[in-house]
Amino acid sequence: MSATVLYEKDGPVATITLNRPAARNALTPEMLCRLADAFLDFRDDDRLRVAILTGAGELAFCAGGDLARTLPLMTGARPAEDDWDRRVLEEPEVMAASSLRGFPLDKPVIAAINGACLAAGFEILLGTDIRIAADQASFGLPEVQRALIPFAGSLARLPRQIAQAHAMEILLTGRPVSAHRALQIGLVNQVLPAAEVMPRALELARQIAGNGPLAVQRVKQTVFAASGQPLETGFALEDESKRIVLASLDAREGPLAFMEKRAPRFIGH
Numbered sequence: 001m002s003a004t005v006l007y008e009k010d011g012p013v014a015t016i017t018l019n020r021p022a023a024r025n026a027l028t029p030e031m032l033c034r035l036a037d038a039f040l041d042f043r044d045d046d047r048l049r050v051a052i053l054t055g056a057g058e059l060a061f062c063a064g065g066d067l068a069r070t071l072p073l074m075t076g077a078r079p080a081e082d083d084w085d086r087r088v089l090e091e092p093e094v095m096a097a098s099s100l101r102g103f104p105l106d107k108p109v110i111a112a113i114n115g116a117c118l119a120a121g122f123e124i125l126l127g128t129d130i131r132i133a134a135d136q137a138s139f140g141l142p143e144v145q146r147a148l149i150p151f152a153g154s155l156a157r158l159p160r161q162i163a164q165a166h167a168m169e170i171l172l173t174g175r176p177v178s179a180h181r182a183l184q185i186g187l188v189n190q191v192l193p194a195a196e197v198m199p200r201a202l203e204l205a206r207q208i209a210g211n212g213p214l215a216v217q218r219v220k221q222t223v224f225a226a227s228g229q230p231l232e233t234g235f236a237l238e239d240e241s242k243r244i245v246l247a248s249l250d251a252r253e254g255p256l257a258f259m260e261k262r263a264p265r266f267i268g269h
Contacts, residue, residue: 005034006056007041012049012209013202014042018121021057026066027098027120029073029084036097043105046268049213050205053128054112055121058194061111061137064119071148099152100127106217108208112201113137114194118176123152126161129220131187132201133179134194139187140176160227162186212250213268 006017016038018025027035042051055061065071072078073085080086087094096103099120111128117139125131125139141150141158149155150171159167166185170177179191192200208216218241226234245251250266257264 003034004028004031005038007034007038009045009048012047013205014038014045014048014051016042016051016053017056018054018062019056021055021059023066024060024063024116025055025057025121026063026070028066028069029082029088032070032098033084033087033094036094039097039100039103039105040093042107049107049209049216051107051109052112052198052201052205053109053124054198054201055114058115060115060121061113061117062121062124063116064121064142095152099124101153101157103127106221108216108220110201110205110208112197113139113179113188114197116176119143119150120152123150123154126153126157130189130204132190132192132197132204133182133188134197135179135191136194137179137182137191138176139170139179139182140174141170142174142176144172145174212245212248212254212264212266214248214250214266215245218245 004018004020006015006019008015008017016035018027018031018035020026020028020031039051042048069078070088073080073088080089093103095101100109101123108130109128111125111131113125113131113133115134115137117125117133117137119140119142122139122141141154143150154171158171162185177185179188182188183191190200222237222241226237229237248269250269253264253266
């Protein structure tokens with residue numbers, strides 16, 4: 001049986017693929033565990049600098065949690081039946097890492113959204129940094145239509161990422177929005193024909209991976225730490241990152257390579 005989450009490494013770029021296309025990549029407990037394990041490995045592997053998250057097939061990035069297995073497990077309607085179930089219930093890091101919620105990750109994650117991005121899939125999306133969507137993709141949080149709520153970060157993150165009125169419409173109606181509407185309200189960076197989504201994501205990943213890794217990670221870390229803080233606090237966080245980056249060997253190598261008209265050789269410190 002094919003793995004339900006594929007994890008591949010190509011130089012400094014990792015690609016994580018939700019691989020259950022016949023079920024619109026709906027997340028089972030096994031997939032949550034495998035997704036968490038992939039993000040943990042990506043975080044800890046110093047050779048990796050950027051990750052791409054995508055879905056298999058042409059229909060869906062991720063249609064949410066599996067309504068037959070994952071949601072009943074979490075509501076208590078179904079008891080744990082195997083090790084995957086038990087990990088979801090007993091290891092907090094599984095839900096944190098798989099949803100990119102409460103999971104410190106300074107390395108950038110690019111989402112390549114090939115189709116429907118709904119419910120838990122939408123919530124994972126909010127933990128990514130750059131988002132490239134296929135023109136047939138759709139986005140939504142339908143939980144309220146089933147007397148549920150999003151609980152993997154959307155209530156806190158969505159109104160910080162797009163205007164509150166747009167966020168509340170998505171959250172309260174449960175209706176999906178098109179890829180072009182998602183672009184209009186700032187939820188995604190680009191909308192492209194489906195065949196161009198992964199090549200564009202790879203292009204961005206390689207460009208970012210070619211930048212100074214310490215600088216890239218401190219940018220992400222500082223932006224997230226400064227979010228919602230008073231300006232003076234944000235400036236202090238920026239000053240600390242400046243101190244760390246300017247003291248690095250890479251900060252010397254970058255300008256030197258430019259002056260010598262050659263590609264830089266960054267080492268990450």
